[in-house]
Amino acid sequence: MEDIKQYMKTVGQQARAASRLMAQADTNAKNRALENIATAILLNSAKLIAENAKDVASARANGLDAASVDRLTLTEKTVQSMAEGLRQIAALPDPIGEISDMKYRPSGIQVGKMRVPLGVIGIIYESRPNVTADAAGLCLKSGNAAILRGGSEAIHSNQAIAACVHQGLREAGLPETAVQVVSTTDRAAVGELITMKDYVDVIVPRGGKSLIARISEEAKVPVIKHLDGICHVYIDDEADLAKAIRIADNAKTHRYGVCNAMETLLVNASVAAKVLPDLCRIYLDKGVELRGDEAARKIIAQMKMATEEDWRTEYLAPILSVRVVANLDEAIDHINTYSSQHTDSIVTENYTKAMRFLREVDSSSVMVNASTRFADGFEYGLGAEIGISTDKIHARGPVGLEGLTSQKYIVLGNGQIRI
Secondary structure: OHHHHHHHHHHHHHHHHHHHHHHHOOHHHHHHHHHHHHHHHHHOHHHHHHHHHHHHHHHHHOOOOHHHHHHHOOOHHHHHHHHHHHHHHHHOOOOOOOEEEEEEOOOOOEEEEEEEEOOEEEEEEOOOOHHHHHHHHHHHHOOOEEEEEOOHHHHHHHHHHHHHHHHHHHHOOOOHHHEEEOOOOOOHHHHHHOOOOOOOOEEEEEOOHHHHHHHHHHOOOOEOOOOOOOEEEEEOOOOOHHHHHHHHHHHHHOOOOOOOOEEEEEEEOOOHHHHHHHHHHHHHHOOOEEEEOHHHHHHOOOOEEOOHHHHHOOOOOOEEEEEEEOOHHHHHHHHHHHOOOOEEEEEOOOHHHHHHHHHHOOOOEEEEOOOHHHOOOOOOOOOOOOOEEOOOOOOOEEOOOHHHEEEEEEEEOOOOOOO
């Protein structure tokens, strides 16, 4: 345990020192590092996939569930997406040093805000090795240092990606310690990371409910977090039903083990008998288990009876809850009661209803006529995301570059004194 404490203290000290250099780094150096990392990832694609195969084999041998194995697995496509995400981050404007809201005060001084890095960001995540590249890229471009602690199930993958990150930083003349991937799988390292107030400015946990609950309870460092992804699609009585079927199908079946997949489908009673038979046929053909309320089960006999717990459950699996509602008011009430404030969507051709839904649904992403699967930093043009925040703090929704910065007040004067 003493070895872990000393190791993490060293990591923290190196990160703090690197964060000061990163705050000074110019945009060109940061962009060169991002381009170099992307190139290294593509050139080492075969090695990354081979290292990842070790993790996948071990995960399967240890009985990891199918959804977790899916999140763990790297393919040629996901490796290319990692590189593309880094290059997209490089193409984004550098937020650091941006000055806004400058105003003259009666005293003659000008008051405004400047965007600055947070400092050292600790990121704790499970399964997804692509988070290593995404988090490194976002922290780097936003002028921060990062301490990354991936899940033990992805240790080979994460260390291989880290080698590419360090190569890119080194070639750009930036400190390799600006991104450190914790090399131990000992869980004690997490306990140290979330309590290192002298070295870490913010913690971002990505993972299951138990992980995030533990970090929220034990952390002595501020936490940017999200818990469940209980996402909804509401099919309104004024929806284009062909459009509704495409959206509701994609929102659920595009991928099951992701936080922006739909877990509850709400259907207006006026169109339920028209849209549910065709839509549920698609779900059943794809092996999705359906759990409905009494009204939905009268239309689709194959549905199991939904329980109160189903409305509160993030399945991350081919299971879907279905409820028939009387109107928009009932749909919004259901969402604001059971939603995890992640992502919710309405399908409607009525502008007034769409605007009501956008205003009244209290979630970090609210959509009209689009699949919940778009709730993603890459799809939002952020280059990548470090996570999705359902908190109501400075960062809400997909956390990209701006979410990893803060603002400080700046004052420009010409000799003014306060009288």
